[in-house]
Amino acid sequence: MTVKPLLRSQRESLEMATSRFQEALAGGPGEEFLAGRGIAPAFAEDFRIGYVADNTTPGFERFAGRVAIPNLCAAGHVVGIKFREIPPADSGKKYDAPAGQQNRLFNLRALNTPSDYIALTE
Secondary structure, eight states: OOOOOOOHHHHHHHHHHHHHHHHHHTTSHHHHHHHHTTOOHHHHHHTTOEEOOSSOSTTOGGGTTEEEEEEEOTTSOEEEEEEEEOTTOOOSOSEEOOTTOOOOOSOGGGGGSOOSOOOOOO
């Protein structure tokens, strides 16, 4: 699999959306869902996790009501976003992503952190 670099316009769109979703997380259903899963606010902030509160973000309208999980490259730039459905919703797709978005390894920033261990999961 060859992973192509994002165009500048793609990077800008992902960054704008991620920032908007982060702002919408506090005090809403996304934050409540994360807390119920044991995800602390500091962790969510570090990974830039957010919530799609409405359908007004161009290109991301169909993800309204979902938690937004950005994928950050080793340099810290957003290279993709996956969206987690919040129960009791049942669309048949627990996780979803924009059409055509390339799959990439998650959390490559960990490679820049000195450690004796690294965990890989599916």
